Amino acid sequence: MAQKLLLRPLLSLPVKQLFAPLGSQHSLFLSRASAVPCSIPFHRPLPVATVPATIRTFxxxxxxxxxxxxxxxxxxxxxxxxxxxxxxxxxxxxxxxxxxxxxxxxxxxxxxxxxxxxxxxxxxxxxxxxxxxxxxxxxxxxxxxxxxxxxxxxxxxxxxxxxxxxxxxxxxx
Incomplete structure (x- = not known):
């Protein structure tokens, strides 16, 4: 039940919004196999579900x-x-x-x-x-x-x- 409440805001977002890159920012990472830099797009962090204080009251x-x-x-x-x-x-x-x-x-x-x-x-x-x-x-x-x-x-x-x-x-x- 708690998992559904926490995931509901995440699941309601469109897929494009979840994986849309932030402008043209990219992070550089070294590939372990070749030690050659490769460009991986930096994605927005997943939204954190906030629980209103009224829900926390038992x-x-x-x-x-x-x-x-x-x-x-x-x-x-x-x-x-x-x-x-x-x-x-x-x-x-x-x-x-x-x-x-x-x-x-x-x-x-x-x-x-x-x-x-x-x-x-x-x-x-x-x-x-x-x-x-x-x-x-x-x-x-x-x-x-x-x-x-x-x-x-x-x-x-x-x-x-x-x-x-x-x-x-x-x-x-």
């Missing part, structure tokens, strides 16, 4: 402002344990079918809280140490943390009403 929705992927143990320490806001931690795996259902549903419910709670996503295959530390034995497992302490937990899929009740216990009325 998302402007609140779901992604309040949800983040944990990168390592230090990141978990800084963004989860030291967080001033309550944090919901989604322990998941790429190969887990129920995780793919629960993840977006949980993100949506966290976004409805309008910044009162954050959501950290932890891939157990990448961060087995965190999964072991928090005794995650099955995925999806969701922990609720407040001031660095686990205050609630559930394993498996929940519907939106159950997720809302889970978050309301964490955030309060």
């Amino acid at each position: 998302s402007t929705t609140q779901v992604f402002r309040q949800t983040f992927n944990v990168q390592d143990g230090d990141d978990f320490q800084d963004r989860v344990l030291k967080s001033q806001k309550p944090v919901v931690i989604d322990f998941h795996a790429q190969w887990c079918g129920p995780c793919k259902i629960l993840g977006p549903r949980l993100e949506k419910m966290v976004a409805k809280q309008e910044g009162k709670v954050l959501m950290a996503k932890v891939d157990i295959d990448d961060h087995t140490d965190l999964a072991l530390e928090y005794e995650v034995s099955a995925v999806p497992t969701v922990l609720a943390m407040k001031n660095g302490d686990v205050v609630d937990k559930f394993v498996g899929i929940k519907d939106e009403d159950q997720l809302e009740a889970f978050l309301m216990k964490l955030v309060g009325p």
Whole structure:
């Protein structure tokens, strides 16, 4: 997909424009075989595709402002344990079918809280140490943390009403 976006401006140019020489400029190169100079026309450099800044933005929705992927143990320490806001931690795996259902549903419910709670996503295959530390034995497992302490937990899929009740216990009325 990214390749198509980068090549689109290049592919839309006429062939003549791509290979048209710049005036009468030529470069001289030595042929390796004969050490005799040969004249090779100098061509215009290929246009560089520029990507507008608006395309580089992944998302402007609140779901992604309040949800983040944990990168390592230090990141978990800084963004989860030291967080001033309550944090919901989604322990998941790429190969887990129920995780793919629960993840977006949980993100949506966290976004409805309008910044009162954050959501950290932890891939157990990448961060087995965190999964072991928090005794995650099955995925999806969701922990609720407040001031660095686990205050609630559930394993498996929940519907939106159950997720809302889970978050309301964490955030309060």
